[in-house]
Amino acid sequence: MRKRKNVFWTPSKIDGAFSSLRHELGRVPTNDEFINKYSGAMKSIRRGIFSGINSWNDYLISKGYDKWNIDVENVDSLYSELKQELGRIPNGTEFSKKSCGAYAFIVRRKYRPSIKNYNQFVQFKEGKPATPFKLSWNPERVNEVFYEHKSQLERVPTFREFAKKNKGALRMILEGRYNFSVRTWNGFLESLGEKNPKKEKGFLGVLETILEGGNENA
8 A cells, every 4th residue: 555655844844834824814824724734734833843832822922923813903804704604793602713812802902992892893893783682691691701701711711710700691501591401510611612621629629510510530
């Protein structure tokens, strides 16, 4: 059987691939976009082919981009891409899944100091909010605050972190009003395709596991 010829990635070839994809997209590619097209190049980056660089974020920083590789132009481009893909205005959950970094850029007021959440961003872009939320909680609003919290922490919030900041949203989840088949924190995270962060050890950790609806020995 004929062996597939290996592609040897050198620093110059990786830089060339990065420049080519950036030109193709019209913006800085995301981690997933670069992996999908140049998985071998990404493996070489992570293995340390560049001195002192072992991750996509490190590589971008070495090229003069911030850790999210996001600016106003990138946010606008990603938003337009998703809007075209869906054929409508994307909601906060959809946009966060498209690019957590772009979503974080908005909620941290880097897009515009006067814009502090996704709805205000859409209002600015479209002249109307993405979803006309009422004061009461609903599934879309729960997703919105979850992804906003995740973006602020740069990771999935723990059960206690989310409970402290969004009691109403957590109550809706645990009472089955978010989804009748979802009544635990773990179930909620799984429904979004997210993984539960590590729990604390000891009594408080066991108690948290019980409240979350998880298995202590898992």
